[in-house]
Amino acid sequence: MSFVDRRLETRPSNGEAPFALHEVFFSRTDDRGVIQAGNYVFKRVANYEWDELIGAPHKVIRHPDMPKGVFQLFWDTLKAGDSIGAYVKNKAKDGLYYWVFAVVIPCKGGFLSARIRPSSKLFEEVKLAYSQMLQAENNAGLDPEESSEQLLQWIREKGFENYHQFATHALSEELLSRDVNLEKPKDAKITDLRKMLSNAETLVTETQGLVKDFDAMHTIPHNLRVIASRIEPSGGPVTVLSQNYGAMSREMSDWFAAHVMGENSNFNTIKLAVTNSLFVEGMARILNECDAQLKTERRGLGKIDMESERQILSDLVKNETDRAHKGVEEVDHEAERIMRACQVMHRQFLGLSSTRVLCKIESARLPESGETLSDIIDQLGVFQERISRRLDNITKLSNEIRMMEH
Numbered sequence: 001m002s003f004v005d006r007r008l009e010t011r012p013s014n015g016e017a018p019f020a021l022h023e024v025f026f027s028r029t030d031d032r033g034v035i036q037a038g039n040y041v042f043k044r045v046a047n048y049e050w051d052e053l054i055g056a057p058h059k060v061i062r063h064p065d066m067p068k069g070v071f072q073l074f075w076d077t078l079k080a081g082d083s084i085g086a087y088v089k090n091k092a093k094d095g096l097y098y099w100v101f102a103v104v105i106p107c108k109g110g111f112l113s114a115r116i117r118p119s120s121k122l123f124e125e126v127k128l129a130y131s132q133m134l135q136a137e138n139n140a141g142l143d144p145e146e147s148s149e150q151l152l153q154w155i156r157e158k159g160f161e162n163y164h165q166f167a168t169h170a171l172s173e174e175l176l177s178r179d180v181n182l183e184k185p186k187d188a189k190i191t192d193l194r195k196m197l198s199n200a201e202t203l204v205t206e207t208q209g210l211v212k213d214f215d216a217m218h219t220i221p222h223n224l225r226v227i228a229s230r231i232e233p234s235g236g237p238v239t240v241l242s243q244n245y246g247a248m249s250r251e252m253s254d255w256f257a258a259h260v261m262g263e264n265s266n267f268n269t270i271k272l273a274v275t276n277s278l279f280v281e282g283m284a285r286i287l288n289e290c291d292a293q294l295k296t297e298r299r300g301l302g303k304i305d306m307e308s309e310r311q312i313l314s315d316l317v318k319n320e321t322d323r324a325h326k327g328v329e330e331v332d333h334e335a336e337r338i339m340r341a342c343q344v345m346h347r348q349f350l351g352l353s354s355t356r357v358l359c360k361i362e363s364a365r366l367p368e369s370g371e372t373l374s375d376i377i378d379q380l381g382v383f384q385e386r387i388s389r390r391l392d393n394i395t396k397l398s399n400e401i402r403m404m405e406h
Contacts, residue, residue, distance in 0.1 A: 011047065017096035019045045021117050022182055024289040028312065030110040033058045037304045039290065040297045047092040058113075062093040067133035069147025073163060074104065075150075081106055083168035083283060087118060087126045099123070101174045103283045105316055112316060114286045120177035122170055129154050168275050171282040187285065195276040196331070199397045200271040203338075206397070207267050212391045217383040221246035223376055224359070231373075238373070241359050257347060270334040270401070277327035283338030284320040287313055335398040342395045346388070353384065 011018060035053050043050060045279075046061050053060070062071075066089050077084040083105045090098050098116035115276035132148055136142045142150065151161060159165040172190050179186055224242030232238055291313045296307065359377045 011094065015096060017045050017092045017094075017098040019098045019100075019117050021119060021178060022047065024114060024116055024286060024293055026112060026114040026287075026290045026313070027058065028107070028110060028112045028309070029058050033111075035060075036110065037309050039294055039309075041293065045098055046090070046094065047094050048095070050304070052093070054302060054304070061090045061092070063089040063097055065089050065097070065130070065134060066150075067137055067147050068144040068268055069133055069137070069142070069149075069151050072132070072148040073145035073151065076102060078106060078111060082164075082333040083279070084163075085171045085279065085283070086114075087123060087130070087170070089130075095400075099127075101170065103171065103286055105283065105287075105320070107312060108315055112312065114283075114290050116174060116178060116289075118177075118288060120170075120173040122173050126170075139147050164279070165275055168267075168279040168282075172278055175282050175285060189281050190278065190285075193274065193281055196401050197271070197274045197278055199401050200267075200331075203394060203397050204271055205269050206390050206394050210387060210394075213383055213387050213390070217380075217387075220376060220380060220383075224373075225303065227373055227376070237273055238359070254368045255341065267338070269310065270331055271336070273327045273334065274401075277324050278318050278333065280324040280327065284317050284324065287317045287320065332402055335401045338398045339395055339402075342391045342398070345391055 008309050019041075023041050025045065027038035028036045030036055033311060035058055036051065038351050043053060046053065048060075056244050070086060070088070074084055074086060078375050083103065085101065085103045086284055088100050088102050090100060092098065101118045102113050102115045104111050104113045129151065133142075136150060137147050155163060155166045158166070160169065172194055175187060175190055221242050224238060224245060228236060228238035228242055231304075292314070294310055297306075334357075359373065359380075
């Protein structure tokens with residue numbers, strides 16, 4: 001036994017169980033949460049013998065400080081067939097505690113949980129949120145569903161739309177913080193995906209501004225028609241211009257319906273795809289580290305077949321990496337579609353600019369109503385300029401996202 005092993009296996013009488021930042025560990029359960037396998041670090045940190053762990057429910061290591069609402073969210077997600085990441089405080093056999101950031105992945109016959117030691121600033125915020133949840137469960141009698149809703153409310157207040165977005169952010173924060181503290185170079189894939197996610201979020205913000213500008217511009221064709229009815233006979237030039245403008249406006253409205261509005265828009269699709277890729281990339285990295293650690297462990301794993309566990313890990317890594325690649329391809333596809341759609345919108349705006357010039361000519365010809373007409377034309381100019389800037393920015397962001405993939 002090396003000096004490092006002896007130092008790590010020396011346990012304090014109270015407080016935190018020894019679990020180093022560079023270490024990773026995993027355990028595998030059946031679909032009811034009964035432990036089937038694990039690696040040596042898991043056994044050592046939990047301080048159980050193999051015959052006490054194998055066949056035991058995973059909740060044997062559950063700490064009473066953990067709010068039930070977190071586990072409610074855990075099982076709801078896993079039963080839906082999805083992976084999840086979460087901060088968890090566990091309890092060792094001798095009463096010591098240890099915190100982990102766990103990623104739990106459905107696998108054949110059950111679930112595999114891989115853990116790292118958390119070290120980010122976000123971790124401190126989560127500990128406070130958990131203590132408030134636990135207090136509400138104990139003092140206000142919140143049931144697990146109500147408690148998990150309290151956690152989701154806290155997550156929404158932090159600017160995340162759902163738990164998956166938060167867990168993805170937390171996972172990447174923990175991996176980057178870990179790299180810094182272990183004096184490792186930054187993980188390039190995770191850094192690039194985080195930048196891509198930032199661009200995707202800015203895309204969504206830009207489109208929300210686009211919708212607002214477009215809604216404000218909707219009244220202009222109607223106002224043009226009202227002025228036309230006052231200053232010229234039916235079918236006059238201002239009437240024709242307002243009709244042309246209205247037709248172009250409807251075409252743009254169709255564009256918005258197809259590309260901007262709703263949960264299935266290109267913009268929301270791209271954000272979801274980048275979020276999924278970032279989560280999967282982080283998950284695959286932890287699984288790879290588990291596999292690497294299992295290779296170096298020379299300790300007895302009881303009746304556990306090390307090669308079988310390595311194969312399970314290897315299969316999960318391959319599946320998750322394939323998922324990440326597919327997500328990246330989807331991002332590229334959606335970004336390209338957005339760029340093409342923006343080109344169509346730019347062509348529409350060239351038509352609107354021509355209409356505006358003709359309106360300007362008409363307003364000069366009709367001095368008695370020219371001022372009102374001129375005001376509307378000026379409004380048009382402001383909206384067109386603002387929307388054109390947004391389209392340019394959306395095109396630029398989409399192009400940046402695509403460049404990161406190539």
